[in-house]
Amino acid sequence: MNLTELKFGQKAIIERVTDEALSLKLFEMGLLPGETIMLENVAPFGDPIAVLLSESKICLRLQDAASVQIKPIN
Amino acid sequence: MEKEITVALVGNPNCGKTSLFNALTGLNHKVSNFAGTTVEKKTGETRLSAGVKAQIIDLPGTYSLYPKSADELVTYEILRNKAESNYPDLVIFIADASNLKRNLLLYSQVADLGVPIILCLNMMDVAERKGIRYDLKLLEKELGVPIFSINARKQEGIDNIKSALLNDKLRLTAQYYNLDHVNAQMLDEVCKATDKRNKYAALQFAINASSLLSEKAHRIIQIFEKYSFDTRKFQEEEILARYQIIDGTVRNARLKNTGQLKNSLTHKIDEILTHRYWGIAIFLVLLLLVFQAMFSWSSYPMDFVEYIFGLLSNYIETQMPKGILNDLLVQGILAGLSGVMIFLPQIIILFLFIAILEDIGYMARVGFMMDRIMRPFGMNGKSIVPLISGMACAVPSIMASRNIENKKERLITILVTPLMSCSARLPVYTLLIGMLIPDTAKWGPFNVHGLVLMVMYLIGFAAAILSAWIFKFFIKQKQKNYFIMELPSYKMPVFSNLMITLYEKTGAFVWGAGKIIVAVSVVLWVLASTGPQDNIAKVERKFLPTISNDTLPKYIREEAKLQMNAQKLEASYAGEFGKMIEPTIRPLGFDWKIGIALLTSLAAREVFVGTMSTIYSVNDEGGEETFSNIKTKMQAEINSQTGKPSYSLATILSLMIFYAFALQCMSTIAVVKKETHSNKWPIIQFLYMTVLAYASSFFVFTIFS
Numbered sequence: 036m037n038l039t040e041l042k043f044g045q046k047a048i049i050e051r052v053t054d055e056a057l058s059l060k061l062f063e064m065g066l067l068p069g070e071t072i073m074l075e076n077v078a079p080f081g082d083p084i085a086v087l088l089s090e091s092k093i094c095l096r097l098q099d100a101a102s103v104q105i106k107p108i109n
Numbered sequence: 110m111e112k113e114i115t116v117a118l119v120g121n122p123n124c125g126k127t128s129l130f131n132a133l134t135g136l137n138h139k140v141s142n143f144a145g146t147t148v149e150k151k152t153g154e155t156r157l158s159a160g161v162k163a164q165i166i167d168l169p170g171t172y173s174l175y176p177k178s179a180d181e182l183v184t185y186e187i188l189r190n191k192a193e194s195n196y197p198d199l200v201i202f203i204a205d206a207s208n209l210k211r212n213l214l215l216y217s218q219v220a221d222l223g224v225p226i227i228l229c230l231n232m233m234d235v236a237e238r239k240g241i242r243y244d245l246k247l248l249e250k251e252l253g254v255p256i257f258s259i260n261a262r263k264q265e266g267i268d269n270i271k272s273a274l275l276n277d278k279l280r281l282t283a284q285y286y287n288l289d290h291v292n293a294q295m296l297d298e299v300c301k302a303t304d305k306r307n308k309y310a311a312l313q314f315a316i317n318a319s320s321l322l323s324e325k326a327h328r329i330i331q332i333f334e335k336y337s338f339d340t341r342k343f344q345e346e347e348i349l350a351r352y353q354i355i356d357g358t359v360r361n362a363r364l365k366n367t368g369q370l371k372n373s374l375t376h377k378i379d380e381i382l383t384h385r386y387w388g389i390a391i392f393l394v395l396l397l398l399v400f401q402a403m404f405s406w407s408s409y410p411m412d413f414v415e416y417i418f419g420l421l422s423n424y425i426e427t428q429m430p431k432g433i434l435n436d437l438l439v440q441g442i443l444a445g446l447s448g449v450m451i452f453l454p455q456i457i458i459l460f461l462f463i464a465i466l467e468d469i470g471y472m473a474r475v476g477f478m479m480d481r482i483m484r485p486f487g488m489n490g491k492s493i494v495p496l497i498s499g500m501a502c503a504v505p506s507i508m509a510s511r512n513i514e515n516k517k518e519r520l521i522t523i524l525v526t527p528l529m530s531c532s533a534r535l536p537v538y539t540l541l542i543g544m545l546i547p548d549t550a551k552w553g554p555f556n557v558h559g560l561v562l563m564v565m566y567l568i569g570f571a572a573a574i575l576s577a578w579i580f581k582f583f584i585k586q587k588q589k590n591y592f593i594m595e596l597p598s599y600k601m602p603v604f605s606n607l608m609i610t611l612y613e614k615t616g617a618f619v620w621g622a623g624k625i626i627v628a629v630s631v632v633l634w635v636l637a638s639t640g641p642q643d644n645i646a647k648v649e650r651k652f653l654p655t656i657s658n659d660t661l662p663k664y665i666r667e668e669a670k671l672q673m674n675a676q677k678l679e680a681s682y683a684g685e686f687g688k689m690i691e692p693t694i695r696p697l698g699f700d701w702k703i704g705i706a707l708l709t710s711l712a713a714r715e716v717f718v719g720t721m722s723t724i725y726s727v728n729d730e731g732g733e734e735t736f737s738n739i740k741t742k743m744q745a746e747i748n749s750q751t752g753k754p755s756y757s758l759a760t761i762l763s764l765m766i767f768y769a770f771a772l773q774c775m776s777t778i779a780v781v782k783k784e785t786h787s788n789k790w791p792i793i794q795f796l797y798m799t800v801l802a803y804a805s806s807f808f809v810f811t812i813f814s
Binding site: 055063078 | 172173175177207208209210211214239241341344345348349352375376379380383384385386388389477478480481482490514589591592593594595596597598
């Protein structure tokens with residue numbers, strides 16, 4: 036499952052980032068394997084999305100989010 | 110002898126670095142370039158003790174030492190070169206305590222360069238609200254460097270930092286990331302190739318040099334190939350390994366943690382401010398509010414500025430001996446300056462609004478909301494900040510585009526930002542709109558002036574995104590484009606920070622514009638009061654008998670005087686100049702007087718009003734009426750050929766469109782040259798905007814006349 040499929044309020048653990056060109060940037064921003072992530076907001080036109088990490092809030096486009104593989108937790 | 114130490118402030122974006130810089134240096138700072146480079150530095154001074162000063166350098170916020178955007182590059186450039194005279198004796202690293210893990214990633218990289226470092230934990234209050242607290246003693250022990258808890262926005266803990274800067278015993282270095290897994294022989298070669306002794310600094314520099322293709326890239330790529338060293342994989346492993354080290358440290362030092370992701374106040378605010386409908390509506394209402402404020406709040410301060418200039422010119426005119434110097438001061442310089450300075454209140458209001466929106470964290474939300482709209486036009490959400498601050502001034506806005514990672518998106522943003530109506534156009538619009546519509550006109554609760562002005566800003570915005578859309582097809586794309594941005598938590602604006610920003614920006618405008626205006630005013634005054642051969646004297650000889658003839662009725666003498674002044678201006682060098690270009694601008698509805706203003710405002714748009722003031726006040730021969738409303742004079746002007754008012758509806762509209770689109774600003778051209786490292790792009794920008802302005806003005810004039 037990837038980050039675009041996450042629903043509001045649902046939490047997930049990041050497993051890996053499949054796009055090599057994005058992984059460095061995402062890691063530096065704190066979006067890295069093992070972190071818990073939650074969907075917080077969706078921009079007015081349905082894209083980009085804003086996600087909550089343990090300590091920060093990051094927004095990214097759906098096309099970028101598609102490369103983030105996640106595992107939902109209850 | 111006085112001792113001076115160099116201290117660099119480093120940290121992530123939104124960590125409170127600028128607040129700390131302001132708290133340390135107050136107004137005692139300046140923005141300049143590093144000698145011989147285009148790298149900009151913001152430096153300030155602070156006195157530590159009787160004999161010691163600290164030179165504080167504020168470096169742009171960055172997420173890592175592998176720069177992905179132009180502003181991150183600045184920080185990297187300063188920290189990479191020990192031989193550089195600005196290389197810091199000490200780094201103050203500012204970390205957001207509420208987001209410590211990610212902040213410490215950059216911290217550990219900077220520390221590994223081997224520079225003495227102290228760590229400041231900022232925003233402890235925000236962290237506590239999130240349920241996070243740290244055992245600072247333990248953290249200090251684990252990290253091995255001095256740690257200070259500060260609240261930069263409230264200026265708390267600043268004195269502790271100052272005394273720490275004085276204490277040589279606190280100059281400690283630390284090492285976190287181990288390079289044992291990297292081929293030692295390769296490291297030696299990299300160290301040799303990069304002239305560095307610190308292994309991490311050498312490798313880090315080599316990786317950046319190879320990807321940026323900067324100096325020594327060729328030799329370094331050879332070394333990497335020889336040992337089949339994958340730089341991307343190394344960086345990824347490095348970041349993950351650092352996070353692992355930090356994770357352990359932070360976990361140990363953490364006292365209290367709810368450990369739960371929970372919706373915060375920021376989340377609740379975002380629900381509204383980035384809401385599908387409300388978000389957009391609130392944004393538009395905010396913009397409307399700004400324009401209304403610019404018009405309704407500024408009238409009293411504007412009257413005040415006008416009054417002060419009136420007093421001043423009256424004083425100089427009566428107290429100074431009559432003569433050329435008096436004329437030059439009153440009719441040239443003061444007339445030119447007052448024409449623009451009167452708009453200072455409006456400019457301050459605009460700068461203030463933008464500074465507040467930036468400071469509380471709202472601008473990032475606008476970027477988040479607008480990314481989807483900007484994308485088809487070859488830009489991204491981060492472009493919105495340059496575009497909106499472009500309404501204040503294109504120069505800092507173009508520099509604000511540095512955080513856009515993708516080069517194509519950044520270039521397009523730079524190219525179209527000057528189409529946003531900046532504050533220098535404000536005086537021009539205000540004058541011209543005032544000639545069309547009475548000040549008091551209302552449409553419902555709104556001031557019609559404010560509405561027309563908003564339309565002008567919208568036209569500028571439309572032109573900007575349409576041009577961007579066209580550029581999208583002509584500029585080649587090499588990099589992957591993405592939009593990954595932090596949404597910082599909302600903060601209350603800090604009054605002193607706002608005032609310092611306002612002081613910096615307004616000061617830059619006043620001095621920047623002031624210098625050009627004074628220079629242009631002087632030249633213009635000389636050109637307008639002298640002429641080829643004795644043409645001016647001839648005009649005087651023709652009219653003086655009538656004017657000085659006491660037997661004639663007063664109105665005839667007044668009329669003759671006006672005629673004389675008009676013909677004198679026409680006979681002057683300025684008049685000749687304007688006439689020379691008149692044929693090219695006649696299709697736009699402009700006469701030679703506007704021609705003079707167009708030429709002078711090639712340097713800067715706001716000079717238009719100053720020029721008009723100068724032209725019409727020279728025409729007026731000083732006296733009490735020097736400062737009487739220039740608007741009235743322009744409205745009363747009759748075209749000598751057609752017998753109709755010189756400023757018809759068509760001419761005024763055409764002039765407004767011309768100023769909306771033309772790139773009449775030397776500072777913008779200079780900054781674009783600097784930011785794009787090329788001559789090509791400023792030239793392209795100047796040409797496309799001039800063509801756009803000419804064609805649109807021609808179109809508008811033809812339709813309305």
